Amino acid sequence: MKKIIEVSPRVYQIGGSHLSSPQDCCVYLVEGDGESVLIDAGAGESVFQLIANMTQSDINIDAIKYIIATHGHIDHIGGLKELQGQLQARVVAHQLELPAIQEGLPHLTAADWYGVEYHRVTVDEVLKSSKETIRAGNLDLVCLHTPGHTRGGISVYVDIGDVRILFGQDIHGPFNQEWGSDMNQWRNSMQTLLNLEADILCEGHFGIYQPAQEVRNYIAGYLRRY
Numbered sequence: 001m002k003k004i005i006e007v008s009p010r011v012y013q014i015g016g017s018h019l020s021s022p023q024d025c026c027v028y029l030v031e032g033d034g035e036s037v038l039i040d041a042g043a044g045e046s047v048f049q050l051i052a053n054m055t056q057s058d059i060n061i062d063a064i065k066y067i068i069a070t071h072g073h074i075d076h077i078g079g080l081k082e083l084q085g086q087l088q089a090r091v092v093a094h095q096l097e098l099p100a101i102q103e104g105l106p107h108l109t110a111a112d113w114y115g116v117e118y119h120r121v122t123v124d125e126v127l128k129s130s131k132e133t134i135r136a137g138n139l140d141l142v143c144l145h146t147p148g149h150t151r152g153g154i155s156v157y158v159d160i161g162d163v164r165i166l167f168g169q170d171i172h173g174p175f176n177q178e179w180g181s182d183m184n185q186w187r188n189s190m191q192t193l194l195n196l197e198a199d200i201l202c203e204g205h206f207g208i209y210q211p212a213q214e215v216r217n218y219i220a221g222y223l224r225r226y
Contacts, residue, residue, distance in 0.1 A: 003019065004057045011029070012028065012031075013027070013029075013208065016042070023043040023075055024043050025042060025075045026205060026206075027039065028040070029064075030136065030158055031063070032137025035136040036064045036137075037067070037134065038064055038066070038089070040069060040169060041076065042076075043116050044078025044081075044119075047083055050079065051083075064089045065090065066090050067087070068134065068154070070153060071093075071149060071169065072099075072100025072109055073170075073179075074109045074118055080119075081120070092143070093125075093127065093152070094153070098126070098152075102122060107178050108179060127145070127154065130145045131143070139160065142157050146192060148187070151180035153169075153170070155193060163200065164199050165198065169204030170203075170205070172203075193219055194219055194220065199215070
């Protein structure tokens, strides 16, 4: 019995809500030819479950080359340290999230909100520009700096055939000045995501939206709300 959700060919949800701990964000896997990428790592207490979900679903975990951390909140980075060690994968994050991910500053990780102890992680690939690409086998995962929820938040998209899949974690917020939230930046970031015209949205807590009109409706709905 599979413990993952197939989003589309080569893209899976492997963690979050009923798939792992309810504290976890949605955790996604993208499979390129011979190399794979995890998007986020959950809060940390269900790393064993994330790995079991993949191995029981015939995912080759030895092919995982990168773990992309979309931002530095504990529900997205708590599992980084253990996954980095077990998978021998390289952690990718934006430079503006290093105070959370590498230094573990508690007001940035929000670890106290979850009652989780955060273990600091060295980021192997530091993103510094507004748009950078991570290559996994035959696939290019494009990392866009989309601040607003946090200063260094990123969104990732990949084109597989004629389908564009967007990993837009925490589009919905919440927002807190202590984390560096900025509503003007957030609105600009949401417009950037709308302009991508993605066919599928893999969101950070509320799952998967498709087709393209549903993706647009989801993002635009939050723009109207805020």
